[in-house]
Amino acid sequence: MKVIKVAASVLKVNDTIALENQAAFRDNNVFVVNVMGSPGAGKTSLLLRTIEALKDNIRIGVIEGDIATSHDAELIQATGVPVVQINTEGACHLDAMMIKMALTHFNLAEIDLLFIENVGNLVCPAGFRLGENARVVVSSVPEGDDKPKKYPGMFRIADGVVLNKIDLLHAFEFNINTFKEDVRRAGELPIFEVSCKTKDGLSVWLDWLGVKKK
């Protein structure tokens, strides 16, 4: 089918640029994490907590992807780390070219850890490599325990899963074992049960980041 061929060729161009980004990151010794998840899962909150915990010891940078607004980027900027906002103006995911353009606004030699917060979307971002070292999916209790089952593509390509808002487990019919089993069906992934609100569970996530980075 014609459409699929076009998609394949778009992906091929994307992958070529992703490799260029990857080389730039490697040359500058930057560890890059692509953070994905549904709208409202808590991607920005996770970054804020992570920056708060690590910024005194690690030089962090952030690329914020949003369809519109610079709301999240402003929250990140308030922490003092360098941030670049990409507004996709409708596009449902970040692609490698957008990252390549954003990189011109950073001095990579001065960054150890770069977070890329993707557009809130549990589907499309999974298809686009950005040149990152790790892909993390943020899921959250209010979304329901069936997300790994219903959006397998995203969980399949992930290197780690953050389950956020666990302080609300009592308020929802959320079976954490079902969630975990379905994630594990997608792969042998670490699952970090956290609450960015209460800070519960964040240390395990931060340790993992530290180990991956080495």
Add this chain to the structure above:
Amino acid sequence: MKVIKVAASVLKVNDTIALENQAAFRDNNVFVVNVMGSPGAGKTSLLLRTIEALKDNIRIGVIEGDIATSHDAELIQATGVPVVQINTEGACHLDAMMIKMALTHFNLAEIDLLFIENVGNLVCPAGFRLGENARVVVSSVPEGDDKPKKYPGMFRIADGVVLNKIDLLHAFEFNINTFKEDVRRAGELPIFEVSCKTKDGLSVWLDWLGVKKK
């Protein structure tokens, strides 16, 4: 740019088929609602509550769109209304051709109100007409009050917004006035504040559906 042209031509094909679907609906006097929203916003719960309230008086049918699983369709089927599951196998939205194929499994003459539950995604489904009469966005309190601002495309094309999980307003920093103002910036849309869990606010939504259908 080449990619954009391809997208435009895909959309043109989609619109042609959407018009065919629309004609089939009109000929059979079926009112069709395309229900969109983030993963876990409560689209299926809204349909279950709506079916429960209306099915004795109105002949309802449902098309369930999911990337994978038939979990939601099974929940709908248990209510006794006819349901067809579309598994998009990775695709991030329903398109008019998928609906056209699904329609071959319904007798439209025996349906008054058809719900199409789109893939959980606050971005892509907004770009694809299906032949529906009304487009409804389901948003939910745990997602945060900034969704209309950050995903304006979806709210701009909507005919109505359901804000679900209002029973959890106390548990989140959710400014309902901000949410409403930003929705209104997208258009003069009715906003239904509901809880599918406690059934709060559902009657206003049901009344609106009844009036639109006439």
